[in-house]
Amino acid sequence: MEKSPKGLRLHIGLFGRRNAGKSSLLNAMTRQQVSIVSEIAGTTTDPVEKPMELLPLGPVLFIDTAGVDDVGALGEKRVQKTRQVFDRTDIGVIVVDAGRWDDFEQSIADELRGRGIPVIVVFNKSDVAKPSTALLDELHGSNTPCVEAVASEGRGVLELREALVKTAPEDFVRAPAIVADLVPPGEMAVLVVPIDMEAPKGRLIVPQVQTIRDLLDGDAYCMVVKERELRDALARLNRPPALVVTDSQAFLKVSADTPPEVKLTSFSILFARQKGDLCQFVEGALAIDRLRSGDRVLFAEACTHHPIGDDIGRVKIPRWLQQYVGGDLHITTVQGHDFPADLADYRLVIHCGACMWNRREMLTRLAQCRRANVPICNYGMTIAYTLGIFDRALSPFPDAMETYQRLKDDCR
Numbered sequence: 001m002e003k004s005p006k007g008l009r010l011h012i013g014l015f016g017r018r019n020a021g022k023s024s025l026l027n028a029m030t031r032q033q034v035s036i037v038s039e040i041a042g043t044t045t046d047p048v049e050k051p052m053e054l055l056p057l058g059p060v061l062f063i064d065t066a067g068v069d070d071v072g073a074l075g076e077k078r079v080q081k082t083r084q085v086f087d088r089t090d091i092g093v094i095v096v097d098a099g100r101w102d103d104f105e106q107s108i109a110d111e112l113r114g115r116g117i118p119v120i121v122v123f124n125k126s127d128v129a130k131p132s133t134a135l136l137d138e139l140h141g142s143n144t145p146c147v148e149a150v151a152s153e154g155r156g157v158l159e160l161r162e163a164l165v166k167t168a169p170e171d172f173v174r175a176p177a178i179v180a181d182l183v184p185p186g187e188m189a190v191l192v193v194p195i196d197m198e199a200p201k202g203r204l205i206v207p208q209v210q211t212i213r214d215l216l217d218g219d220a221y222c223m224v225v226k227e228r229e230l231r232d233a234l235a236r237l238n239r240p241p242a243l244v245v246t247d248s249q250a251f252l253k254v255s256a257d258t259p260p261e262v263k264l265t266s267f268s269i270l271f272a273r274q275k276g277d278l279c280q281f282v283e284g285a286l287a288i289d290r291l292r293s294g295d296r297v298l299f300a301e302a303c304t305h306h307p308i309g310d311d312i313g314r315v316k317i318p319r320w321l322q323q324y325v326g327g328d329l330h331i332t333t334v335q336g337h338d339f340p341a342d343l344a345d346y347r348l349v350i351h352c353g354a355c356m357w358n359r360r361e362m363l364t365r366l367a368q369c370r371r372a373n374v375p376i377c378n379y380g381m382t383i384a385y386t387l388g389i390f391d392r393a394l395s396p397f398p399d400a401m402e403t404y405q406r407l408k409d410d411c412r
């Protein structure tokens with residue numbers, strides 16, 4: 001969990017006056033007693049660093065600082081140390097004590113902004129007092145994300161996580177490879193591309209093209225076949241490919257035609273990893289087992305294409321899912337950037353591969369689902385799960401496999 005070098009971590013500085021609840025917020029975010037909390041102002045004297053994996057963002061480093069409203073000789077040293085934290089902060093979180101925003105908070109905000117560091121304001125102790133509307137309006141006016149929290153009770157943690165995902169500089173939301181890390185240089189991947197009614201005329205679709213490009217960038221190579229020719233094509237190779245990637249719709253046939261020792265996954269799962277968080281989708285897949293007839297399921301597609309015939313998101317997956325559940329589900333479909341603000345009614349969200357989106361948008365949706373406590377899965381993983389080939393489809397991804405095994409064991 002703490003394998004990433006410190007330099008690659010997103011550094012999140014927690015600033016604010018003494019006793020505002022900075023240490024309480026850090027403990028709530030990490031769900032550990034990392035930093036000492038007390039009612040005595042000035043408890044934290046030196047910056048406290050805590051590396052953690054903040055899903056879905058990745059490795060981060062929280063830096064809890066001493067309250068910088070300190071005065072006096074000792075205070076000055078603390079102020080100095082805290083100010084040094086500005087130098088290594090990628091995102092500054094200003095923790096506000098019960099709505100109190102004075103020159104002091106304003107000066108931290110100015111300093112951070114002056115350095116080009118994005119700012120998030122956490123209005124802590126919102127059980128005691130809330131910020132004024134005028135202040136909120138002003139902060140919204142300057143596009144500063146604001147979060148209400150009661151850190152001592154863990155409230156506001158998910159909202160802060162979401163704000164961090166939205167605010168993180170682009171470099172930190174940079175996507176992992178599509179496939180190049182799974183196929184070493186000089187090795188081959190076989191891509192299975194059905195040419196059916198849904199295939200556009202005269203070209204391949206974006207995920208297929210991007211996968212080919214990523215393999216070439218990684219000095220690997222590939223063979224592209226339709227599912228009918230796969231068995232014959234594999235038989236011609238004098239050594240097995242490093243990976244087979246199929247369109248999800250051909251999963252069953254491709255799984256049957258690919259020798260068990262060859263790793264197999266789908267384009268949709270590759271993109272689920274690149275755009276989002278496979279482990280959260282694994283949790284979502286396991287939620288399929290808890291679905292009951294009549295439950296509401298939200299299907300979300302990033303593109304606004306017109307569905308045709310046996311459309312994957314409109315017809316096929318709903319059919320497989322209902323067969324698996326053994327009853328009718330109440331299915332709603334949304335497209336494009338429309339996504340319900342209130343997800344509470346849904347038992348599961350099933351998302352397309354989001355290949356046309358940037359990672360940040362997908363991560364924001366994942367954070368939204370997590371906050372609403374609604375599981376989310378994606379098309380490819382739902383198909384693999386309902387068809388009973390989930391283990392196989394996850395075999396190239398050890399982290400996701402581990403999450404799957406752990407959650408399965410927890411369910412027992």
Ligand SMILES: Nc1nc2c(ncn2[C@@H]2O[C@H](COP(=O)(O)OP(=O)(O)OP(=O)(O)O)[C@@H](O)[C@H]2O)c(=O)[nH]1
Nearest residue numbers: 019020021022023024038042043044067125150151
């Ligand atoms: N009512 C209420 N109390 C809180 C909340 N968050 C923290 N506290 C309490 O406020 C006090 C100070 O919390 P800390 O987390 O130590 O504050 P800090 O900002 O780290 O303080 P220094 O390290 O002294 O700068 C403790 O008694 C906490 O239990 C909250 O949301 N509501």
Ligand code: SF4
Nearest residue numbers: 302303352353355356
């Ligand atoms: S973004 Fe979604 S709907 Fe659009 S092509 Fe990719 S997977 Fe399909």
Ligand SMILES: [Mg+2]
Nearest residue numbers: 022023043044
């Ligand atoms: Mg503290």
